[in-house]
Amino acid sequence: MERFAALLDALVYTSSRNTKLALIGEYLRETPDPDRGWALAALTDGLDFKAVKASTIRNLMTERVDPLLWSLSRDFVGDTAETASLLWPDPPGETPPAPTVSETVALLQGMTRATVQHDLPALLDRLDVSGRYALIKLATGAMRIGISARLGKVAFAQSFGVSVDDVEEYWHGIAPPYTELFDWAAHGKAPPDTENMPLFRPFMLAHPLEDGTVDLSDYVAEWKWDGIRVQLVHAGGETRLYSRSGDDITATFPEMAEALTIPAVLDGELLVQGGHQGGKEGGAASFNALQQRLGRKNVSKKMLSELPAFVRLYDALGLEGEDLRALPWERRRERLEAFLPRLPATRFDLSQIVEARDFAHLAQIREGTRADAIEGLMLKRRDSPYVAGRKTGLWYKWKRDPLLIDCVLMYAQRGSGKRSSFYSDYTFGCWDGDPDKGAELLPVGKAYSGFTDAELKWLDKYVRQHTVNRFGPVRETDKSLTFEVAFDSVHASKRHKSGLAMRFPRIHRIRKDKPPHEADRIATLRAMVRD
Amino acid sequence: MEQLGNSAPLPTISYPMSAPFSWIRPEPHGIHIVPSDCWVDPSRAVERALVTHGHADHARGGHGSTMATPETLAIMKLRYNTDQGAQPVHYGETITLPGNVRATYIPAGHVLGSAQILLEHAGERVVITGDYKRRPDPTCAPFEVTPCDIFITEATFGLPLFTHPPIEEEMARLLARLSSHPDSCVLVGAYALGKAQRVIAELRRAGHHQPIYLHGAMEKMCRLYEDFGVELGPLRLVSDHSKEEMRGHIVISPPSALNDRWSRRLPDPITAMASGWMRVRQRARQRNVELPLIISDHADWAELTRTIEEVNPQESWITHGREEALLRWCQLHQRRARALALVGYEDEDD
CATH class of the missing domain: 3.30.470.30 (DNA ligase/mRNA capping enzyme)
Structure with missing residues (x-):
């Protein structure tokens, strides 16, 4: 369990997809069966234990920690598994050896609603903070650590040098801990027999x-x-x-x-x-x-x-x-x-x-x-x-050709991963009337793509030099830059103040030549709705 | 600034203040010593201020006179470029304020020059901790437990989930990451006053004697620490050196520079941050931190509660941070306590 816990920690603290793939791949190669299969199932949300729910964890905690202190802590952390891992009291005396992933899974599978109140604490007592976090994440099913099922499969394929299409082809036919899949990919045995199974085929x-x-x-x-x-x-x-x-x-x-x-x-x-x-x-x-x-x-x-x-x-x-x-x-x-x-x-x-x-x-x-x-x-x-x-x-x-509209840059936020230091997420707006008669800009969409690396650098600098306000990570600009935005369609939406939501908007051109008051109005965009 | 807790602000609990202590009044912008008309850590300019330590949220500029330790006054001079009205008070020294109030400055163990202030009037004792910690710190004098009637404490890390591990463990993790990535540098985000110098001093104590590279904003404060006798070893400025020279080295910058374009001049930096908030994974993720180092200059939950027990006051007043939880702990332990709603204290980067 320590190795799996260390993997989860490492995955949480990296935003690079390639690093994530490498970390998962390394784990899968170095961990024996069936531990690695269970871990892979956990990462791809393939495990479900009937007896352990988020409420189970909450109940266990409030028996051990004052309920108000628990809820204040849970509120601060924003994640039940993590809060519980941090607040679980370390048992007195020497910690018994940590369980393996397979042992953990077997114990969790054996728990019922009646026994979980006793058996889960015994398991938690055998783990440190990271181990408890991994255990609760695994037991309650939803990892939510930014790993998609697809990423898990790609990592598996890359790790053993097999085709991800083949992995997809067999994946849905076999259950955790996917021993036949490892036998095939890691040990060159015959692929799993998936005939007569309703399997997904890659598109x-x-x-x-x-x-x-x-x-x-x-x-x-x-x-x-x-x-x-x-x-x-x-x-x-x-x-x-x-x-x-x-x-x-x-x-x-x-x-x-x-x-x-x-x-x-x-x-x-x-x-x-x-x-x-x-x-x-x-x-x-x-x-x-x-x-x-x-x-x-x-x-x-x-x-x-x-x-x-x-x-x-x-x-x-x-x-x-x-x-x-x-x-x-x-x-x-x-x-x-x-x-x-x-x-x-x-x-x-x-x-x-x-x-x-x-x-x-x-x-x-x-x-x-x-x-x-x-x-x-x-x-x-x-x-x-x-x-x-x-x-x-x-x-x-x-x-069909995209629709185009001229909008004004209003807010910018930093991107993640490769773009972590760049202001690369742009919120733009259109005028709610005649800008020369005091109309205001209303946000109509957000775009993260459509520009070149050189344009990104230029935009980043532009945002920094034209910031008039900051709201946490968001910078408000002086609304001096016009974008030509391309999008597939626009729909009525209650989620936005403008009442409109664009599908797949992207920056088509940076219109340095166009003064913002010449940008389009909300009414123009609304006229493009085909709902 | 963003609010770290998700919970709604706590209303000030108002029950009749015990009449004997009416000479000391918590107000929204500071603690008022009524007979002297002095303020402790006021968040706006006043005629007479007593300042516990040099962090900007406690040490605002523009006061008529400022009573603080020589270290804190030097820090304020560095920041505000004036020492007008500075009145140095050494650790252990007692001064008399108007209205027959005696003030004694006692080490708080938070940063260089940080002090608790003991106020005595009419046979009653009040201790204001400012910010404090109980862990040893090679860059400042250690916290001293001072018995009192009213104990006015901080609560920055006032939730039971906050446990700061021994700093040696965090240094070992930092140095292990550095040696396993000789072609990168490790960029450590650390608050420019206190945290940065403590991290450097602890690295030296852990046997790391390589040059440490500094963001320009760190330089003057490090020099000030050295002037007060804190040994920091070889320090270099990032701006004076090439990418290649910094490979395999530690770079320290303010947290705000971690994801800023400033960091583009560094060789494949691994982003670390030294902060008590790093105990929580999502806080680290939000800042794109790859190597979270749980290092804080504030008391953790165990230290906060142990300190209340050791000081054993009649009543605890909780100034800033996560007051509700510490208030709850006091309630559970049959200790009188109240939360003060003071404005303007921020500790996002600690």
């Missing part, structure tokens, strides 16, 4: 089509719908819905889990039924509607009836036990079209092919995507196999 992704063109005899065009890309898998009698990052979101969309009962691996866009995207025929509500369903653990009946989900199918990776990924896109498409009638029509439809005479005609069609509230077009090579990740020349995304 095929697209490059942006910058300024090039393609020959439509080689490429087919599809709409790029504005939902979230998902994979729906049925195998071994189970159905799972995965997000683009491979997270299991089945519980959030139970209607989709029920809708697929034939073994298949399907790639599509998750959308809410409606008439926003592409008009009535488009059949899909806005991304905003879908957003109300995302991230929910419990889905109410009301949600299910008011915001019903469906999947617009793009591709089939496998059908009825047959892996189709090596087939050309055209063959897979034929198979998908033939398969569609066997799926419930309320939950599935097919992403339509966009017919165009030639590329120029297609470009013309793309011009209309904004009015249709569609993100743009996809271009897929007719003979492309389904391969994980982004392979040059196979698939392109051709998004």
Whole structure:
């Protein structure tokens, strides 16, 4: 447990992704089975112990520390596990030897609501502050130390020199402590047998089509719908819905889990039924509607009836036990079209092919995507196999042109990691009326990207020289700089004072030539809302 | 400045002050010694001030006269460029204030020159600690327990989670990180008055005799310490040296410079910070600290509570920090206490 605790501490105190990968990798190589597997599960939020909840920890603490002193401390620290690790009284006498990670897991698994009150303190008494922190984090499930499941898998892959796609392919089929995964990656044994399991397959992704063109005899065009890309898998009698990052979101969309009962691996866009995207025929509500369903653990009946989900199918990776990924896109498409009638029509439809005479005609069609509230077009090579990740020349995304608006820099904050000393996060605003008649700037968005390293240096200096106020880490500037901001779309939002929220805003150009009073007004931005 | 605690400010608990001590009054901007019309650590300019130590939140400029230790007066002169009205009071010395109040300056162990002030009037004794700590510190005189009726204490680290480990452990961690990264430097953020000099002196005590590189803002205070006889060993200014020369060395800067562009001139710095707040992981993370060093010039929870027990006053008044928890401890231990709502004391960087 000491080694795992030291790993957590080191991870907490580093902001560099590469350092984190190196730290996890080193731990995984040097730690024996099954400790390392349990640790990996803990880091990727794969552990759950029924008997230990945050309230369990709170109850244990308030039996030992005055409740008011506990709550004042908890309030100051802002993290129950850390507060408890700091306040847990060291037991008198010599500390018994610390448990291993596996022993800890076995003990935690053995605890019930009745025994936890006695068994967890006995375990805490065997650890120092860092060890107690690690134990409570591990026992209560949520690490929240800035490590994503993906980062854990990448670290695993890098550490043993295997492909992260393979790791993803096997990951969901095996349970902690992932012994077969280590046997395969570290000891060269056969990979885990994952047939008949509803596993996530890494997505095929697209490059942006910058300024090039393609020959439509080689490429087919599809709409790029504005939902979230998902994979729906049925195998071994189970159905799972995965997000683009491979997270299991089945519980959030139970209607989709029920809708697929034939073994298949399907790639599509998750959308809410409606008439926003592409008009009535488009059949899909806005991304905003879908957003109300995302991230929910419990889905109410009301949600299910008011915001019903469906999947617009793009591709089939496998059908009825047959892996189709090596087939050309055209063959897979034929198979998908033939398969569609066997799926419930309320939950599935097919992403339509966009017919165009030639590329120029297609470009013309793309011009209309904004009015249709569609993100743009996809271009897929007719003979492309389904391969994980982004392979040059196979698939392109051709998004509609971004919207542009002139805004004024209002506040800046330092970035993190590589940009830790630079003011690289910018809040900008538009005028709420005529700036010559006393109108004020209202913040409309925040951007962290779109500029070059040289521009970042210049902006950093600019912020420092034009600061008029500081609020903790935030600097208020004198509102003397105009940005041309690019963004994908803008929506009504109650979260912001301006009543508007932009999607993916980025700094398009620094308009040193444009005086701030010539920047755009809120009304201009509001007119771009297509909700 | 940002408030460190998340809790709402505590209302001053008002119950009738025991009449015998009506000559000493806590006011929002300082402690008023009524018969003398003097103020202790006032946060605005007054005619007559008694100052416990040189940190800016206790030692404001512009007073008509300032009674403080010679070290504190020297620090104030460095900061405000004037020693007008300076009245030195040595440790152990007693002065008489108007209205027949006697004031004695006693070491507080916080920073060079820091003093507790014992006030006596009409047979009653009041001790004002200013900021203090109980740990040995090679740069200042140690805290002395002084029996009194009313004990006015700080509470910067007044939560039971604050335990400052032995400084030797923190120095060992700092030196271990330095030797395992010979191509980097370790940049230690430390408060320019007190903490920086203590870290340097402790490094010397731990056998580290290499030159230590200083941010320009540290230089004069280090020289002042040396003038008062505190040995700091070889010190160099960052601005006089190249990146290459600083590889494998320790650099000390004020905490505000840690993530500032100033640090870009350093060779692959590992960011450390010497502060009692480093006990809490998120506080370290917020400042992008990679090597948190739990070093404080304030009393930790055990020292605060032990000191109240040893001083054993009739009543404790708690001036600043996390008053609620220390107040609660007093309540649990059947000790009379009250929280004073004084303005302007900040210790974010300690």
